[in-house]
Amino acid sequence: MTIFGFAAGLPYALLLGTLYAWLSDAEVDLETMGVFSLIGLAYAFKFLWSPALDRIDVPILKRLGKRKQWIVTAQLLLGFILVVLATLNPVSALGLFSLLAGIGAFASATQDVVIDAWRVDVADEVATIDILSTVYQMGYRIAALVGGALALFLAERTDWPTVYLTMGAIMLLIGFAGLFAPDAETTVQTATEMADEHGLRKTGQLDPRVRGWALLAVAMLWGWALLTVGTFMVRSLGSDAETRPDSVAFISTMGPLIVVATVVIPVLISAFLVRLERKGQYLLTRDVPAESTAGRFLDHGYRALVLPLTEFVGRLGWALIVILGLVLTYRITDSIWGSFAYPFYLGELQYTKDEVAVASKFFGIGALMIGLAAGGYMLTTLGRMLTLTLGAVLAAATNLLYADLARGGAVVQSVSDLTGFTWLVANLGGDAGLAKLMMAIAGENIAVGIAGAAFVAYLSSIVAKGYSAVQYALLSSLTMLVGTLGRGALGQMIEEQGYFQVFILTTLMGGIAVIICIVEWIRISRLGARSGVDQTALKGV
Missing domain, CATH: 1.20.1250.20 (MFS general substrate transporter like domains)
Structure with missing residues (x-):
């Protein structure tokens, strides 16, 4: 691994x-x-x-x-x-x-x-x-x-x-x-054999005509999205400066539409199919083997494209709304402002490129590794949901370190001095200003490491074996969605109000993820195995 x-x-x-x-x-x-x-x-x-x-x-x-x-x-x-x-x-x-x-x-x-x-x-x-x-x-x-x-x-x-x-x-x-x-x-x-054993064309399964219409709708939506993204990339890479499409406008306008077409509508279609099954509507009254190539193609397409979604909806039910909310918000505090990190370090705080490289790359990666190790230890001792919630709290709170830097960094500097970190950096060739930056980056990266370890473990626990490729890819792609779409507005806010207000806002936005984590924690605690979450190594619940 x-x-x-x-x-x-x-x-x-x-x-x-x-x-x-x-x-x-x-x-x-x-x-x-x-x-x-x-x-x-x-x-x-x-x-x-x-x-x-x-x-x-x-x-x-x-x-x-x-x-x-x-x-x-x-x-x-x-x-x-x-x-x-x-x-x-x-x-x-x-x-x-x-x-x-x-x-x-x-x-x-x-x-x-x-x-x-x-x-x-x-x-x-x-x-x-x-x-x-x-x-x-x-x-x-x-x-x-x-x-x-x-x-x-x-x-x-x-x-x-x-x-x-x-x-x-x-x-x-x-x-x-x-x-x-x-x-x-x-x-x-085993997963494939189970699907074949229970069969899509055996008594009690959805009528192939209903499945066919659902597959056609989902396939058209995903096909449109693939064509849209592919066409944009070809036009962008093959055009000169005058005819090249605007990438910012594409992401801000087409990005949400692509997500609606490939996630929201297919999930609603899957929920409708699950509802039909549970109400006993449009079900086969006898076995109807696939006798044509088109029928077998329909079955294969349904298993690949729709069945992972219906399994997701059928297993998780309304909890899927909470899970999608958690996926969309959990990493927003570090993803939404990440593109402005270097302008903040180099432009706003006036650090040199060498100082930023030392603080964010070498020292920052080391702090991130410590955070990941701490996250792994917490997962095995405190449990998945407690670690996930603490990760959300820390990831949000460490934005206040940067808010302090935007105001001069008096608090971060005091902590650095009191812990002896400033003295250590000075003896290694740095100064108090570099120690202050390294302290802030260390705090954030340790928090991101803990949150990252817990979040990947959580995502891995809610997907089903046999359908994991589609389900995990969907969830992980949504993780950075809000951050990507919100960077334009955030850039404008920085121009108008400065970095301090932005870091206060990202801290508050991180609080949303904390609340959703607590809701999900309560749900899993009450339902246990019926929550649809893998219970392996799930302590602290």
């Missing part, structure tokens, strides 16, 4: 972070780099192709297992792409360079979907979801350090082709190592 977590984090760091340092050194203009960032849409909308990963097998590699076949394929493809990128000049071969980066982002997002599903499927009483989720986060953050700070360090002493060749070799090695990882083939087969 640690290796797979590392494999998930490394391409993300290299393709959506470090790559822009290479483009900057190659003197690629900022507008082109802005268009390049659109490859990140692959991560935002990865749930759109997640159903195919549950139903389609890779020729030859399918003998590796349901999940491993896709994991190994994605990792080997990513390694190959990184090696090829090392041979290209980003200026003279910009078209091929961007195409490969886009394919790499698609492969990386695909790998994320299947690794998330693998984690859910292989979890058991010994390697619990909570433990696997924590070590996954550890591996992911180590990869962020390797693909970020270490890559910059190597580039300064060698060159960018050497860096990407090295990283490509690492991904290839991981891909070969993945051949020997365990797989949850038994779990996936």
Whole structure:
């Protein structure tokens, strides 16, 4: 799990972070780099192709297992792409360079979907979801350090082709190592066999005509979303500055529509189907075997696209509203202002780039790792829901550290002085101002680490084995939605009212997640196994 977590984090760091340092050194203009960032849409909308990963097998590699076949394929493809990128000049071969980066982002997002599903499927009483989720986060953050700070360090002493060749070799090695990882083939087969055994065309199941209309509606909505996102990316990467579409306008206007089309309406359709089943309406009175290719295609499509949603709605019921509220708000405190972190450090607080690099990258990643370790320990001792709630409280409260920095940082400075941290930083070559920044970043990153470990464990606990690829991809894609859509308004608020008011607002917004966590905690405590949440290692409830 640690290796797979590392494999998930490394391409993300290299393709959506470090790559822009290479483009900057190659003197690629900022507008082109802005268009390049659109490859990140692959991560935002990865749930759109997640159903195919549950139903389609890779020729030859399918003998590796349901999940491993896709994991190994994605990792080997990513390694190959990184090696090829090392041979290209980003200026003279910009078209091929961007195409490969886009394919790499698609492969990386695909790998994320299947690794998330693998984690859910292989979890058991010994390697619990909570433990696997924590070590996954550890591996992911180590990869962020390797693909970020270490890559910059190597580039300064060698060159960018050497860096990407090295990283490509690492991904290839991981891909070969993945051949020997365990797989949850038994779990996936059992879920599929159960679906086949109970059958979609046996007595008591929904009429195929009703299922067909539901499948058509959901497929059209998801197809529209895929076409919309794909068309926008092609137009953006293939147009000049004058005809290039506005990415900010696209995300702010089309983003909510895509979510409504691919999540809200399909969930409502699934709820309607579950209601029909429970009321005994439009059910088969006898077995009706599929006698045509179209009928078998309908069954396969329904199992891939609609059945994961009906399982979700049927198992969780009205609690799904609480869960979606928690998913949408839990990470908002750190996701919504993350894009303004560097302007805050460099512009508002007037720190140097070197100071920010030391505080946010090296020291910050270390603090994040401590937070993840603490989160993992708390999961095993305090329980999942208590840790989840404490993580929400800490993530919201640590925004007040930045509010203090925006007002001069007197409180943070006092804490740094009293704990001896200022003295330590001064003896290592820094000053009181740097110690103050490092103290604030440490507080936030430890809180984010605890919250992150608990949140991944919680998400993993509410998805069903056998349907985990689609269900987890949907939930994880929604996690950063509010933050992404709200950044435009937040930027305007910073311009008009300054950073202090923004940090007070994000603290209050974090309080919403705390309230929803408490509601969910009460629900699980009362219902126990009937809550629809995996009870493995669920202490403190």
